[in-house]
Amino acid sequence: MAPHQATGTAASLPPAQGLQGVVADFSSDQRAFKNVPWGKPMMWIFLVSDTFIFGSFLISYMTVRISTTVPWPNPSEVFSLTVFGNNVPLLLIAIMTFVLISSSGTMALAVNYGYRRDRRKTFFLLLATAALGATFVGMQAFEWTKLIMEGVRPWGNPWGAAQFGSAFFMITGFHGTHVTIGVIFLIIVAVKVWRGDLDRERAGFLTGRRGNYEIVEIMGLYWHFVDLVWVFIFAFFYLW
């Protein structure tokens, strides 16, 4: 009689990895996105749709820029600042980029400290992120004011192709709106962290769901996305 080796069935098999894992997850007849709280795929799917919105804006900007017969204004000169008598190209935009990247850094740290249940550090890092975001919006308001004073309108500007203004106001305006909404939500999440809602699993005022540090990470996804969009705007609108 061949020896029979007993196999334990109590523990589940390890999940498949790679492409096999993709097929296994989607065909599992269960939720497809495993090991993540449901809020994260929901935020991701929203961000994909937002990607298409910003993608459409940037692509229509490309189309009008290709099709215009009038020279495109040089963004390097349009967005230059005079500092101590020197004309520095794109200075404000560069500072805005660093401010936004720094806010992304503090946000990533906030998520990390959130999962460590370090309420104090999470709160202050979220607040720092919101402050940097507000700074960014403030600088954008300054930039808009400067350009409007110089005569840039959605239907024309003093330097060249009329489409420059419409593309600029539409793209940066939509991005600035995203940053503003992000700042508001950051403050809401920061207050929740400060009050200890997430430790005590206090029900949310809108959803009635239990508080959890996952919301800090989900907030982080949105905030990093805002930074991500700025990377593309910076490359295609300001540097191109």
Add this chain to the structure above:
Amino acid sequence: MAHAETHHAHAEAQPGAHVQGQQHPLGVYFKIWGLLFVLSIASYLVDYFHVQGLLRWFLIIVFMLLKAGLIVAVFMHMMWERMALVYAIVIPPVLLLTLVGIGALDGKYTFTTRGTFFGNEAPAPGPVPPKH
């Protein structure tokens, strides 16, 4: 036995795949933060030193994609997620390339027709009334 080993290896390879959420050493974030700063400075210098032509486009696109990749992979924790989520999120935006192609074709066509129809016109006499 072999199963147990692979399971163990897998658990180490995917530290984020726990129910407790994404937990990584802080150093990772500081390194990426620094890298993003360096890449931003690099792309700013492309403009500052007036690099022109193909090299300019190449550098801008490379720095842009590197920055975007770092943000998505590390700050947004994509490199620690399961492939099902990664593919579901990262693949669909690639469709935008189709739209880029259509936009470029359409833009070039419009440019050509504008040249054909308005190219030989004499410059408009007198001041052009402001458009509103």
